[in-house]
Amino acid sequence: MAQMELASDKREIAWSALALGVTALVFEGAAWSYPQGADTIWLVGAATLVAVGLLGARDVWRVRHESTAA
Numbered sequence: 001m002a003q004m005e006l007a008s009d010k011r012e013i014a015w016s017a018l019a020l021g022v023t024a025l026v027f028e029g030a031a032w033s034y035p036q037g038a039d040t041i042w043l044v045g046a047a048t049l050v051a052v053g054l055l056g057a058r059d060v061w062r063v064r065h066e067s068t069a070a
Contacts, residue, residue, distance in 0.1 A: 008063045008067060009060055009063050009064050009067065012056070012059050012060045012063045013056075013060055015056070015059075016052075016053070016055075016056025016057070016059065016060065017056075019052050019056060020049060020052055020053060020056070023045070023048055023049055023052050024045070024049060026045075027041060027042065027044075027045030027048070027049075030045075031045070
């Protein structure tokens with residue numbers, strides 16, 4: 001079976017999307033398991049999702065910058 005090879009920037013985008021998805025699932029589970037604090041949990045979750053998104057965007061930018069410099 002042939003192994004699929006993705007470009008490095010596409011791979012970083014995929015990892016970033018996966019990280020956002022997993023983070024959202026964690027906060028969804030937390031809000032489901034403690035409904036009294038769901039508003040607070042989602043507030044913290046939104047801030048965390050923004051941070052994860054920014055970190056992912058930084059990695060994508062870094063990889064694209066390295067590929068154009070090489």
